[in-house]
Amino acid sequence: MANEEARVRTFQTDQQPRRVEDTFFMRFPYLRILELSDSLVQSIPDYIGKLIYPRLLDLDGTCVSCLPESISSLINLQILNLQRCQDLHSLPLAITRLSNLRRLGLAGTPINQVPEGVGRLKHLNDLGGFPVGGVSDDAKTQNGWKLEELEHLSHLRRLDLIKLERAALHTTGSVLADKRYPTWLGTTHLSSLKHLKLVDCKTCVYLPPIGQLANLRYLKIDGTTKVTKIGPEFVGCRGARANPRSMVSVAFPKLEVLVIRDLPNWEDWSFIEDAAGAAATEGGGDIYAEMRKGEALSPRLHLLPRLKKMELGGCPKLRALPRQPGRHATSLKELHLRGASCLKVVEDLQFLSEKLLIVGCEGLERVSNLPQVRELRLHDSPNLRRVEGLGSLQQLWLTKNMRDIPVLWMLGLQEQHRELHGEDVDVCTWCKG
Numbered sequence: 001m002a003n004e005e006a007r008v009r010t011f012q013t014d015q016q017p018r019r020v021e022d023t024f025f026m027r028f029p030y031l032r033i034l035e036l037s038d039s040l041v042q043s044i045p046d047y048i049g050k051l052i053y054p055r056l057l058d059l060d061g062t063c064v065s066c067l068p069e070s071i072s073s074l075i076n077l078q079i080l081n082l083q084r085c086q087d088l089h090s091l092p093l094a095i096t097r098l099s100n101l102r103r104l105g106l107a108g109t110p111i112n113q114v115p116e117g118v119g120r121l122k123h124l125n126d127l128g129g130f131p132v133g134g135v136s137d138d139a140k141t142q143n144g145w146k147l148e149e150l151e152h153l154s155h156l157r158r159l160d161l162i163k164l165e166r167a168a169l170h171t172t173g174s175v176l177a178d179k180r181y182p183t184w185l186g187t188t189h190l191s192s193l194k195h196l197k198l199v200d201c202k203t204c205v206y207l208p209p210i211g212q213l214a215n216l217r218y219l220k221i222d223g224t225t226k227v228t229k230i231g232p233e234f235v236g237c238r239g240a241r242a243n244p245r246s247m248v249s250v251a252f253p254k255l256e257v258l259v260i261r262d263l264p265n266w267e268d269w270s271f272i273e274d275a276a277g278a279a280a281t282e283g284g285g286d287i288y289a290e291m292r293k294g295e296a297l298s299p300r301l302h303l304l305p306r307l308k309k310m311e312l313g314g315c316p317k318l319r320a321l322p323r324q325p326g327r328h329a330t331s332l333k334e335l336h337l338r339g340a341s342c343l344k345v346v347e348d349l350q351f352l353s354e355k356l357l358i359v360g361c362e363g364l365e366r367v368s369n370l371p372q373v374r375e376l377r378l379h380d381s382p383n384l385r386r387v388e389g390l391g392s393l394q395q396l397w398l399t400k401n402m403r404d405i406p407v408l409w410m411l412g413l414q415e416q417h418r419e420l421h422g423e424d425v426d427v428c429t430w431c432k433g
Contacts, residue, residue, distance in 0.1 A: 013039050025051065037061050037081070049073035057081070060105070064088055072097040081105040083128070089113065090141065096120050105129065107160055113141045119149035125192070127153070128160040150190065157215075158195035164204060179204050191215065199223055209236025211251035211303075219252075220259040229268040235303070250302045256331075258307060262314040267342075271303050271324045303328040313338035326350055337361055347389075349373070359432070378402050379432050387413050391420055397430035 008028050012035040025047050032053050037060035049070030056079040065087040071077075072094035080098065082088060083105045089112050095104075096117035104121070106129030114131065133144020144163055150156070191214050198207075200223040207221065207230055235251040251271065307329045312318070318340050325332065326348040333354040337343065341362045353372040358364065360380045367376070369389040376390065377397040387409040396413070417425045
């Protein structure tokens with residue numbers, strides 16, 4: 001039995017909460033894949049440093065409260081998953097010596113003390129739950145990592161940031177009242193980044209200029225509660241501002257999914273501000289006034305050319321959607337709107353081709369000029385008075401509370417559809433789960 005165990009290369013739990021004794025690590029010296037997720041392992045012994053072969057160590061959802069410095073000997077380790085480890089509050093210095101690490105998962109783990117030097121992990125391409133910070137009385141550990149350390153991780157493809165509101169206090173060594181981000185955050189330093197989440201940035205009042213991340217496919221912004229306006233600073237097209245007659249600039253060139261949730265104070269949204277708006281802010285103390293003015297003068301900016309899906313939820317003060325996606329987002333298939341109670345109009349989305357979902361938009365009055373959309377779903381939007389210009393609509397889904405409301409626009413919608421297609425639109429009952 002001992003010889004058979006010694007030859008084991010892969011060990012995986014069966015998702016049952018089993019206990020793992022310290023001697024376990026001595027029994028399998030040649031392990032390459034060690035998957036202990038959701039087990040009752042509480043500690044990792046120093047002996048793990050004797051296992052020089054592991055490529056994957058998965059401790060997701062375990063009771064581990066600390067990691068030994070001896071893990072620095074796992075020179076071949078490529079994946080270290082520490083997600084959902086509720087008792088783990090610090091990381092050892094050894095983490096920064098895992099030179100072959102490709103993925104470090106920390107999402108859902110309350111890490112508050114980390115060693116300086118995550119930027120030395122040059123091969124990292126997936127970094128989840130990155131705790132932003134960078135201040136501590138201890139020279140060896142710090143209260144979160146500085147955003148500047150990301151500058152050296154040129155292979156990053158997926159990045160989830162938490163506690164981002166602390167970044168602005170530490171990026172230049174002094175307190176910045178306007179909460180700005182490092183200038184490199186939206187530039188070539190993160191050129192490989194494909195997946196980015198900005199979560200619970202409670203004190204940030206602006207979004208970072210990430211429109212020029214060349215390979216970004218997925219972007220989620222969640223819980224940025226102090227943002228009141230999203231403007232041209234989000235696009236970050238410095239080249240277009242400097243020379244409006246230069247070659248066409250593209251913002252978010254490969255972004256496919258944009259999710260914005262829980263921005264309770266967000267009111268205004270525009271990717272490019274008009275000249276009048278830019279002039280009005282000039283000299284008014286707004287740190288982005290010059291940027292907006294430059295964008296207003298640059299007509300050669302294309303936005304979101306590959307965007308397929310956009311979701312907005314929990315944005316009760318948002319008054320209008322930006323005009324630009326209707327003109328530039330030629331790949332847009334789905335738009336989901338939830339809890340945008342001040343939104344009055346959804347219109348002029350020329351390229352939206354599959355689904356429009358509207359939930360809890362009490363102030364919505366008009367949906368118009370969506371010539372390609374094929375499916376419309378409506379719930380809790382009692383003030384909708386006009387629905388028109390949906391010539392390709394095939395299915396209309398209404399929840400019971402919408403079907404009980406006299407919808408006069410239904411007559412016009414059906415009439416247009418009969419003229420174009422010789423038949424009525426299918427009207428279905430949507431049992432919203």
